[in-house]
Amino acid sequence: MRQLIALRWLAVIGQYATIQLVFSILGVPLPIVAMFAIVGGLVALNISSMIALRRGWRVGERELLIALLLDVAALTGLLYFAGGATNPFVWLFLLQVVLAAVLLRVLSACIVVSVTSAAFILLAVVHYPLMLPQHITVGLFGLYVLGSLISFALIAGLLLLFITRINYNLRSRDARLAAMRQQAAEEDHIVRMGLLASGAAHELGTPLASLSVIINDWGRMRQLTDNPALAEELEEMRVAVERCKAIVSGILMSAGDPRGGDIAITTAGAFFADALEEWRRRHGSDSLRFDNRLSTDPRIVSDSTLKQIVWNILDNGREASGNTVSVILNRKDELLTLSVIDDGPGFDRAILDNLGKPYQSTKGRRGGGLGLFLVVNAMRKMGGWVDARNDPSAGAIVTLVWPLDMLEWTED
Known part of the structure; x- marks a missing residue:
């Protein structure tokens, strides 16, 4: 629908310019009020369609068919006041047919073909004749060829624009499907x-x-x-x-088999402080620095999965650097973030580009890289995500991000 709206804006501009050229410059008498009323109707249709899309209007087969039929009706009205089937711009009906063939199912596309064919026949029988002024020296045949050339260029340009955008959308869809697979x-x-x-x-x-x-x-x-x-x-x-x-x-x-054990209602600050302290006891008092930057401490529902996610990231940071790991707990709007910073060599570009895929590791051992892979997938199941980057000074920064509404405990 957005592509149709964009093409309709181009059509409105072209129609307005053509009417002004023929009426004001060439001096061809036209029912200017009626033609501009049709163009104004297309503008109103576009504006209302844009507003509906922004409000979440769901577009399906029926809506696309109606939109194309309205475009056909508007083009038929303009051609009726401009010579009917003798106007070379009558071939713009082919653009509607191509759009229908690309966007709609066979039955709906056949409806568009039938309507455009009926419109062509109607315009051949009933139309407002063009009366060329005496000062136009170009013959009727030459004027028709010139109009056909302009019509051809217009159709070719619009088809190029539309098909290019459709191919882009198809490639984007294929990329999304590949990511889902x-x-x-x-x-x-x-x-x-x-x-x-x-x-x-x-x-x-x-x-x-x-x-x-x-x-x-x-x-x-x-x-x-x-x-x-x-x-x-x-x-x-x-x-x-x-x-x-x-x-x-x-x-x-x-590995995605949580048992529901150790589920507790606590606060974010208390939970992460306890989890980090437990990890510190296992690795030494100088293994971790914790900076709690929470201005408010929301109540959350915690379990062993959440704790294991944090421990896996801490283990990776400790193994990469061999020194003290820094942890920063913060809240940004409705997001809870836990950043783990080490002073190791950082991530390779290939690992950052393939974050969350299994067996992406610089440790050089069989089966390496599963820790971060499991963390990314566990976070995704919890509604959060993982951001990894290299610190410009040294080391790596891995940030765990949770939407608070996925962790926060409420009375409901």
């Missing part, structure tokens, strides 16, 4: 990873539980606890086993 493939990939992770969790659950029991029993044996070195190693083993159990649960969450 890619998204579907990625979600299928996540489902398969979730199944594998679920199987691994079941397989690892029993040995991890056994190890946890054994380590706890060893922790009560005096011959081991009295030895400081052995006691320290036992504590490290216990922490490692608990970490393995948390990793298995985190994989299930990140």
Whole structure:
């Protein structure tokens, strides 16, 4: 419909210029009031169509057909007052036929063909004859050829403009379909990873539980606890086993298989402070700097998936830099943002261009790049998104963005 509106504006300009040229300069007598009334009707149609589109008017087959038929009616009225079928601009009907063939289904296109054919026959029988003034030296045949040339150039130009725009729209649609297919493939990939992770969790659950029991029993044996070195190693083993159990649960969450566990109503500041502090305890007190810039602290609904998303980004930043990771929590209008900044080498351009696709990694190991892939897809399912860029000074900045209405808790 927008393309039709643009073409109609061009047609209005051309019609107005042609009427003025023929009437004012060439001096051909025309019913100027009636012709300008038709042109004014097209202007009103365009304005009303633009207003309707801005208000969310849904355009379908019927609306496009009516719009084309109104254009045909307006062209028929103008040609009726300008010589009818003897006017070379009668071939502008072909433009309406081409538009119908491109935009409409076969039945609707046949309706346009039938209406334009009937209009042509009607104009051949009934029309307002053109009376050429005596001072026009060009013969009727020469004037007809000149008009045909102008008509041909006009039709060719408008078709070029319209078909070019339609092809652009088709390419854009194909790109969107390709992106949707890619998204579907990625979600299928996540489902398969979730199944594998679920199987691994079941397989690892029993040995991890056994190890946890054994380590706890060893922790009560005096011959081991009295030895400081052995006691320290036992504590490290216990922490490692608990970490393995948390990793298995985190994989299930990140792979798109959230269990709904640890769901709680809290505030954004408190949730992220607790999640970051828990991560800091595992990696050392100097592993993280946290800057809470929230002016107001909204209440949110949190779960383990949200925590695992944050941890995955922190793990990537820590692994990339090996130094302290900076985290900034902020709110911009109705968006909650968490920026993770490291001082590592930054992202390669290929990774930034393919953000969110699996196996995009500079770590050089098999299966690398899944962490960011899972984060991007988990964020997408939560209604948010991930923005990654390189810091001009050094390192990389990964920003997690959530619309507050997707996280915020309300009484409703």
